[in-house]
Amino acid sequence: MSTVDFRFWFEFGSTYSYLSACRIENAASAAGVTVSWEPFLLSPIFTEQGWDDSPFNVYPAKGRYMWRDLERLCASYGLPFIKPSRFPRNGLLAARVACLAKALSEPWLPDFARTVYRANFAEDREIGDAAVIRSILDSLELPGAELIEQAGTTENKRLLHEQTRQAGELGIFGAPSFVVEGELFWGDDRLDHALAWASSRSAENSENAR
Amino acid sequence: MSTVDFRFWFEFGSTYSYLSACRIENAASAAGVTVSWEPFLLSPIFTEQGWDDSPFNVYPAKGRYMWRDLERLCASYGLPFIKPSRFPRNGLLAARVACLAKALSEPWLPDFARTVYRANFAEDREIGDAAVIRSILDSLELPGAELIEQAGTTENKRLLHEQTRQAGELGIFGAPSFVVEGELFWGDDRLDHALAWASSRSAENSENAR
Numbered sequence: 001m002s003t004v005d006f007r008f009w010f011e012f013g014s015t016y017s018y019l020s021a022c023r024i025e026n027a028a029s030a031a032g033v034t035v036s037w038e039p040f041l042l043s044p045i046f047t048e049q050g051w052d053d054s055p056f057n058v059y060p061a062k063g064r065y066m067w068r069d070l071e072r073l074c075a076s077y078g079l080p081f082i083k084p085s086r087f088p089r090n091g092l093l094a095a096r097v098a099c100l101a102k103a104l105s106e107p108w109l110p111d112f113a114r115t116v117y118r119a120n121f122a123e124d125r126e127i128g129d130a131a132v133i134r135s136i137l138d139s140l141e142l143p144g145a146e147l148i149e150q151a152g153t154t155e156n157k158r159l160l161h162e163q164t165r166q167a168g169e170l171g172i173f174g175a176p177s178f179v180v181e182g183e184l185f186w187g188d189d190r191l192d193h194a195l196a197w198a199s200s201r202s203a204e205n206s207e208n209a210r
Numbered sequence: 211m212s213t214v215d216f217r218f219w220f221e222f223g224s225t226y227s228y229l230s231a232c233r234i235e236n237a238a239s240a241a242g243v244t245v246s247w248e249p250f251l252l253s254p255i256f257t258e259q260g261w262d263d264s265p266f267n268v269y270p271a272k273g274r275y276m277w278r279d280l281e282r283l284c285a286s287y288g289l290p291f292i293k294p295s296r297f298p299r300n301g302l303l304a305a306r307v308a309c310l311a312k313a314l315s316e317p318w319l320p321d322f323a324r325t326v327y328r329a330n331f332a333e334d335r336e337i338g339d340a341a342v343i344r345s346i347l348d349s350l351e352l353p354g355a356e357l358i359e360q361a362g363t364t365e366n367k368r369l370l371h372e373q374t375r376q377a378g379e380l381g382i383f384g385a386p387s388f389v390v391e392g393e394l395f396w397g398d399d400r401l402d403h404a405l406a407w408a409s410s411r412s413a414e415n416s417e418n419a420r
Contacts, residue, residue, distance in 0.1 A: 049269055059259055061383040065396055072403070173271040183282075186275055189399040193282070 011042040012091025014175040018117040019188040031195040039098035040167040080122035090128035096151040221252040222301025224385040228327040229398040241405040249308035250377040290332035300338035306361040
């Protein structure tokens with residue numbers, strides 16, 4: 001496997017992050033790349049850009065296009081899709097749980113993330129509700145109530161805050177984003193390019209290590 | 211060849227339109243699709259969205275990313291690239307000439323467009339200057355001075371205005387955009403998806419015609 005640092009920055013409210021969350025493990029494995037899952041929040045980053053809502057709501061033509069594009073892409077990737085009755089949903093609690101999983105190096109982070117994305121974009125469930133997040137954790141045979149409590153500690157809240165700060169520092173302005181040794185790639189449509197970049201960096205690193 | 215209507219909407223100031231202008235003919239030919247080249251202006255559309263400049267200038271993090279992304283994509287497509295010393299450049303005159311070529315069904319429209327894009331994004335030339343556009347036309351063995359004069363008639367100006375109005379009506383909010391029988395695809399990274407859509411529509415149309 002590659003020793004290149006490949007980071008997948010995702011936000012639970014983000015439509016195109018749903019695609020990447022579902023596609024990334026297979027694609028990365030084919031490219032010989034190991035993925036670090038990096039939860040963060042877009043809203044503080046959007047606020048800095050002067051938006052108090054998703055740009056897909058701020059700019060209606062862009063929003064109408066995005067929903068059709070997403071529907072077509074889901075169909076082409078064989079992913080289920082139902083346009084959520086509310087957008088964007090609040091991904092704060094889910095992101096805190098993901099942060100907790102990351103801090104504890106829990107192997108269930110990717111499964112949890114994909115299940116939350118499916119709830120939001122394929123089942124129209126309210127992922128902002130603690131009851132929904134708890135039922136998702138329970139469905140993965142994890143102690144939902146306990147994990148939600150741990151996710152709410154001051155220390156864990158601070159971790160998510162730090163993730164979001166780091167995302168901004170890396171130049172991230174949207175989700176999904178992929179960062180490979182300082183190179184930023186934005187959008188699900190850049191996943192393959194980012195993985196190819198990682199593979200070629202990995203080959204270079206091996207060459208230099210000889 | 212396909213009988214499906216495939217329209218490539220481009221703006222001369224747009225960075226990602228440069229990629230599509232250079233890639234589209236080979237890609238379309240491989241997909242059995244014929245392309246109609248549709249010049250328009252983004253600035254009236256941006257104005258409606260509340261921007262008085264390119265969004266890549268309005269949102270600096272997005273702009274910094276775009277230049278790096280473009281550089282990487284040009285390298286991967288084998289296209290020359292020099293970051294222009296001015297962005298965005300005024301594509302009005304070039305778009306008027308392209309409109310004239312379209313109205314007269316001139317076969318040199320794609321060649322002209324690609325040469326203007328290269329001037330802007332690979333040679334850092336001021337495509338807003340009539341002298342540059344004239345020299346480009348002359349280099350294609352066309353009567354530059356005469357064409358520029360024809361491009362400036364009230365009738366031809368009206369044609370470009372009408373193109374831009376149509377683009378807005380089609381839901382276009384950025385460039386490049388591809389429209390296939392009412393389906394909108396936005397961005398150079400959607401070119402392959404748009405062509406695949408056209409191929410499958412073409413197969414359906416043939417099926418129905420039997």
